[in-house]
Amino acid sequence: MSTRMISGAGDITGPVMIVASVSLIIATFINTDIGLIAILLSMLLSPELEAGRAAGREVVIRAEDLLLIIVSFTWLAKMSLKKLPLLKENPLNVPIGIYIGVLFLATFKGILVGTVESPLKSMFYILKIAEYFILYFMVLNQTTTVKQVRIFLVVFLFTCLVVSIYGNANIGHVSRISAPFEGRGEPNTLGGYLLLVLSMIGGIIYYYRDRRILLTLLFMFFIPTFLFTLSRASYLGMFASLLAFIALTRDKKVIITVVVLAGLFLALVFAGPPVFRDRVLGAFQPEETQELKQFGLVTLGPSPAARIVTYGQILANYFRVRPFLGWGVTAGTFVDSQYFLVLKEAGLIGLCSFLWVMWRMFRMSLRSFHQVETPLFRGLALGYLVGFMGLMAHAIGSNTFIIIRIAEPFWFFGAIIFKLSDIETGKAQMEEELLRFRGTGWRLEYDMKQRDMEIQEGKR
DSSP: OOOSOOGGGHHHHHHHHHHHHHHHHHHHHHOHHHHHHHHHHHTTOSOEEEEEEETTEEEEEEHHHHHHHHHHHHHHHHHHHTTOOSSOOOTTHHHHHHHHHHHHHHHHHHHHHTOOSOHHHHHHHHHHHHHHHHHHHHHHHHOOSHHHHHHHHHHHHHHHHHHHHHHHHTBTTBSSOOOTTOSSOOHHHHHHHHHHHHHHHHHHHHHOOTTHHHHHHHHHHHHHHHHTTOOHHHHHHHHHHHHHHHHHHOOHHHHHHHHHHHHHHHHHHHHSOHHHHHHHHGGGOOOTTOSOOEETTEEOOHHHHHHHHHHHHIIIIIITTSTTTOSOTTOSOOOSOHHHHHHHHHHHHHHHHHHHHHHHHHHHHHHHHHHOOSHHHHHHHHHHHHHHHHHHHHTTSSOGGGOHHHHHHHHHHHHHHHHHHHHHHTHHHHHHHHHHHHTSHHHHHHHHHHHHHHHHHHHO
16 A cells, blocks of 8 residues: 555544644643654654655655654744753854755755746755754753663664564565655665664664663664665665774774674675675676766676766766855755765855764764763764764765655764763753753742842942
8 A cells, every 4th residue: 555645534634633733732842752752753654745846856745744843843932931042052053054054045046046946845955954953952952861861762773673573574575675654665765774773773782781682682683674675875884884883992802793794794695685696786787778887997887877977967067067055955956965965956165064064963972972981871872973974975875864764863863972971970950950940930039139148248
């Protein structure tokens, strides 16, 4: 059955969505954690609806998009009513602001010169990117205790477990595994998502002794679904993650483990099911009709060759003409590469601002990794860093960081990684209590009395 919206069910879908939305608003206003848990559960488990198409790019709305909007606006309203700060001081505030500003400026210029055909759809995509940053700030403000981190992590792994049960059950029945409720099927997206999950579990297993057997079993259970996505970008990201694991731990046991895992993967490619051999080696087997057959010393199959050709066209036809601000979001040819897509749409300024955001995120995560001492937190930080490097490699051949099913968990846990040190020391909870304390009328009255006493003391 198609996972798209069924028109015949519209008479019941509308009321159900209204009731669910109102219930979520009330629950989130009472406790923001409920909204965040709902977002975690919706990752890869929400249906999609194609709302339109722009420059060959589908405008897809999922239930998690709507859920994130509802939770975000409820949280913003709650913070405003309580007169609490929306943006906590952190190294990403300025880079994120500049990156979003550059996207708006490049798109506005594209609208004026006519390179952006649909301004509404362009704004939709920019706001969708902004959603991820709103989620980051929301989690950053909300997460203050170890208990919250544990709950969020358990819900996240449970969601992945459901997805993997679905994926493993479909091995042999479909050519490539994708997430449930995918209208067209996006195995590359599922591969990127699982790459982050597996990296985080691997990091936790390395440092955290409690539940190690359970986590190892989960890790092994998730692997078949990951492999049968047949996502070459995810395989490339896997090797980047393994190298990052070695670099961050510098442990001989890790090196041996990585070598064994790499050997098992190569054995699977050459001696396993033909589907792996055809998929992996197909990247290096050119066809007679393809335009480009060799890049340097490497022969290329049809798909990698087409990407290389597209990258060359981006540099020659787009970047050369408008190198600094690009052509605007959704303008021109769509390209399967996060870096070349940003370069085309927002120019060199946009690409530099995007890389600035990612660099700050990496530095921030690395600092947390070195600061925390709790085994769970240290393992979580290690796993996130390893997954970060894997996704950066994944983004060479995919639009990794604009795909909600990858970007959402990436920014959700990125905020948690930033808060780990403060949560570990109790500073985060103290700051939260202080903010609530200052927001009460009693505190205001107390401050006024203190000021009056100081004035009286000064007169004496």
